[in-house]
Amino acid sequence: MDLLNNLAIGFSIALTPYTLMLALIGCFVGTIIGALPGLGPSNGVALLIPISFSMGFDAISALVLLTSVYYGAMYGGRISSILLNIPGDEPAMMTTLDGYPMAKQGKAGEALVVSGVASFVGAFLATIGLMLLAPMLSRVAFQFGPAEYFALYMLAFCTLGGVGSNNQSKSALAACLGLAIAMIGLDMTTSMPRFTFGELHLMDGIDFLVAIVGLFAVAEVFHFIESHGKDSAIGVKLGKISIPWKMLNHTKGAMLRGSGIGFVAGILPGAGASLGSFLAYMAEKTVSKDKATFGTGNPKGVAAPEAGNNAAAGGALIPMLTLGVPGSGTTAVLLALLLTLNITPGPLLFTERPDVVWSLIAALLIANIMLLILNVPMVKVFVRILSVPSWVLLPGVTMIAFVGIFSLTGSNFDMLLMVAFGVLGYICRKLDIPTVPIILGILLGNAMEDNLRRAMVLSDGDWMYLFSSPISIGLWVAAALGFVAPIFLRQFLKKPPLPTLDED
Amino acid sequence: MRGDRIFGLVMIVLALGYLLSATTIRSSFMSDPVGPRTFPYIIGGLIILCSVSMILRPDPDVEWPMGPMLLKLGVALIVLVGYAMTIKPLGFILPTIVVSAILSYQINPRPAPAVLTGFGLGIGLFVLFKFVLGLGLQGLPKGLLG
Numbered sequence: 056m057d058l059l060n061n062l063a064i065g066f067s068i069a070l071t072p073y074t075l076m077l078a079l080i081g082c083f084v085g086t087i088i089g090a091l092p093g094l095g096p097s098n099g100v101a102l103l104i105p106i107s108f109s110m111g112f113d114a115i116s117a118l119v120l121l122t123s124v125y126y127g128a129m130y131g132g133r134i135s136s137i138l139l140n141i142p143g144d145e146p147a148m149m150t151t152l153d154g155y156p157m158a159k160q161g162k163a164g165e166a167l168v169v170s171g172v173a174s175f176v177g178a179f180l181a182t183i184g185l186m187l188l189a190p191m192l193s194r195v196a197f198q199f200g201p202a203e204y205f206a207l208y209m210l211a212f213c214t215l216g217g218v219g220s221n222n223q224s225k226s227a228l229a230a231c232l233g234l235a236i237a238m239i240g241l242d243m244t245t246s247m248p249r250f251t252f253g254e255l256h257l258m259d260g261i262d263f264l265v266a267i268v269g270l271f272a273v274a275e276v277f278h279f280i281e282s283h284g285k286d287s288a289i290g291v292k293l294g295k296i297s298i299p300w301k302m303l304n305h306t307k308g309a310m311l312r313g314s315g316i317g318f319v320a321g322i323l324p325g326a327g328a329s330l331g332s333f334l335a336y337m338a339e340k341t342v343s344k345d346k347a348t349f350g351t352g353n354p355k356g357v358a359a360p361e362a363g364n365n366a367a368a369g370g371a372l373i374p375m376l377t378l379g380v381p382g383s384g385t386t387a388v389l390l391a392l393l394l395t396l397n398i399t400p401g402p403l404l405f406t407e408r409p410d411v412v413w414s415l416i417a418a419l420l421i422a423n424i425m426l427l428i429l430n431v432p433m434v435k436v437f438v439r440i441l442s443v444p445s446w447v448l449l450p451g452v453t454m455i456a457f458v459g460i461f462s463l464t465g466s467n468f469d470m471l472l473m474v475a476f477g478v479l480g481y482i483c484r485k486l487d488i489p490t491v492p493i494i495l496g497i498l499l500g501n502a503m504e505d506n507l508r509r510a511m512v513l514s515d516g517d518w519m520y521l522f523s524s525p526i527s528i529g530l531w532v533a534a535a536l537g538f539v540a541p542i543f544l545r546q547f548l549k550k551p552p553l554p555t556l557d558e559d
Numbered sequence: 560m561r562g563d564r565i566f567g568l569v570m571i572v573l574a575l576g577y578l579l580s581a582t583t584i585r586s587s588f589m590s591d592p593v594g595p596r597t598f599p600y601i602i603g604g605l606i607i608l609c610s611v612s613m614i615l616r617p618d619p620d621v622e623w624p625m626g627p628m629l630l631k632l633g634v635a636l637i638v639l640v641g642y643a644m645t646i647k648p649l650g651f652i653l654p655t656i657v658v659s660a661i662l663s664y665q666i667n668p669r670p671a672p673a674v675l676t677g678f679g680l681g682i683g684l685f686v687l688f689k690f691v692l693g694l695g696l697q698g699l700p701k702g703l704l705g
Binding site: 224450457465516 | 580651663672
């Protein structure tokens with residue numbers, strides 16, 4: 056068995072005390088990041104990339120550390136959803152619908168355990184799915200030429216834009232902005248400067264980490280100051296945590312269904328974890344016999360979206376690793392990490408660097424078990440951390456963002472650029488322009504142009520070459536559908552309103 | 560409404576500048592059928608198209624910060640720009656104390672906790688980054704260390 060051999064290699068790298076320690080630290084930090092309102096998986100991982108890079112980790116250690124943070128943040132998001140009615144990150148939004156009512160009925164402990172176990176089931180199944188599907192997809196990806204890759208990038212932008220925003224022209228604008236920024240710097244083919252305006256700092260292009268930290272973390276500072284930074288007061292009581300076996304047994308169907316739906320949503324480029332948890336919740340509500348109790352504290356309404364969002368997190372790694380096309384904001388950030396470490400994701404990754412892929416997968420399996428232990432019996436530790444006041448937390452996050460970029464580049468120019476991206480991110484958020492396509496554009500822009508130009512070299516300038524193979528035609532059709540379909544689906548997929556915080 | 564239209568107009572102006580700047584990109588002897596200008600042209604064109612669509616069909620307006628809130632955000636921006644400029648010449652600790660105290664005060668306008676936050680973060684983060692994580696940070700201005 057190829058698979059078991061590979062997995063054995065992976066575990067032999069991942070099971071060293073050093074790697075295990077990194078995974079544990081990553082899980083711990085990740086859960087905290089996920090639990091704190093305002094800090095989600097994407098800005099959490101974005102903040103940590105420059106720092107871990109400056110610390111000089113090798114590729115595998117950095118990957119293990121930061122994917123543990125990623126998985127951890129997916130687990131942690133539920134804690135503030137349930138206890139504060141504030142989603143710790145966007146995918147955890149659906150968990151507030153039934154999680155907070157459960158907590159108000161004095162079942163906070165049960166809700167945390169059920170959602171923790173659901174997270175584990177979702178993430179674990181998705182990691183196994185990743186193990187089985189990723190090598191297969193990477194074999195398909197070998198047949199991709201430049202024309203197919205160009206179409207694939209289009210697909211990623213279109214579906215991300217279609218799903219991510221309420222206004223198609225805004226998400227297309229965001230993607231183009233990112234692509235336009237990516238063009239700055241030396242042209243790869245001709246080594247002629249483009250859009251540098253004689254500024255030496257721009258010769259190497261704009262570092263995508265600067266853009267990511269600015270758009271995600273610094274923009275959050277402005278948003279937070281404006282929204283008065285409501286202090287997180289835990290209004291519900293958390294008693295002794297015991298494991299509600301009956302409730303777990305009752306919700307196991309919801310967990311499995313949620314995992315399946317989330318996993319598929321995660322694989323689709325551009326869809327990601329938010330959609331995964333949303334679809335899992337809606338599907339569970341539809342098939343369930345006790346529909347009416349959803350939204351009033353039904354444990355199934357906690358289990359399904361949590362399994363869904365964690366499964367989607369695992370599923371989203373598949374297109375990112377095999378094709379180099381991320382499916383969500385956080386995987387875009389993980390792609391930035393891989394590029395920083397000089398690892399080019401794609402089909403070659405599986406044949407040339409199997410050690411990286413399989414130790415990553417082994418680390419994910421280990422991290423999941425650690426996270427289950429951290430998040431079920433030890434959840435009280437994280438609840439305590441939630442009470443850190445925002446007026447300490449937010450300045451702290453800002454300083455970490457600056458230190459990360461400063462120690463990475465050592466230049467004032469890049470820090471100013473980061474602040475500028477922060478302002479851009481704030482304005483975009485105000486105007487409901489999604490920022491993830493901007494980041495995807497910056498990350499993929501050069502590769503996209505390069506593939507277009509190589510395709511044109513192959514076809515000697517015939518643009519119809521882009522639509523000449525069955526695979527590329529399929530991708531173009533999917534791209535068009537992904538961009539247009541949400542306009543029609545939107546009326547069916549209305550998000551249910553969040554339960555309101557009533558003062559009592 | 561207004562927000563979308565203004566943003567759209569700004570984007571059109573920027574895109575025109577972008578297109579103009581793209582015309583000046585030089586080709587070299589290493590040429591390919593597409594060349595270094597085509598892709599930027601496409602992008603610039605698409606930006607104009609999207610911006611026009613935003614101007615013609617704007618979304619309902621959101622509430623923009625006015626008066627004191629705008630001032631508050633402006634102060635935050637100036638403080639962050641100042642931080643970016645001073646962290647190199649003045650070292651990490653002093654600017655961090657000042658900046659995190661100001662940001663903390665903006666979120667929770669009580670002076671004592673803000674000052675404490677400033678000192679705590681300035682010194683605490685320095686110890687964390689320098690000694691625990693081993694980053695090459697400089698703590699104090701060069702002159703002070705002699």
